[in-house]
Amino acid sequence: MILVLDTTFLVLHYFSDDDGVLTKTRETLRVSRKLGNKAILPTIVLAEFYAQTYKRTGREVADKHFSEVVHSGLQIVPLISYQAGLLRAKYQEKVPWGDCIVAATALENKAKFVVTEDPHLTDIKEIEARTTSELHL
16 A cells, blocks of 8 residues: 655644544554555655744754654655646646645555645545545555
């Protein structure tokens, strides 16, 4: 199973106080590391997560979390620009760039679905988006 993780997934994983949510995010990461599975992290997600973490907790914690994610075994995809541009044009710029890049990453890697809390991703018909609470791995 191939999953693409959105910024909201990382924010929940690192900052949620809800034990049920944390159990679900940990399980998602655990399953993604099993043979034949993978979780992909678009570079825009890593950038957004760093900026949000920096804003919440400062540079030191942001650097620490960034390093953890980079060395976590998640696949980080550097260039998906063309596909993201096609999606952005198709949806007449109603879907934000970051979401187009996440969706393009999912399409290029034939992901089963995108794990997100972002409603914009449900507008993109070419992918399937699920919230953390909808995950059944």
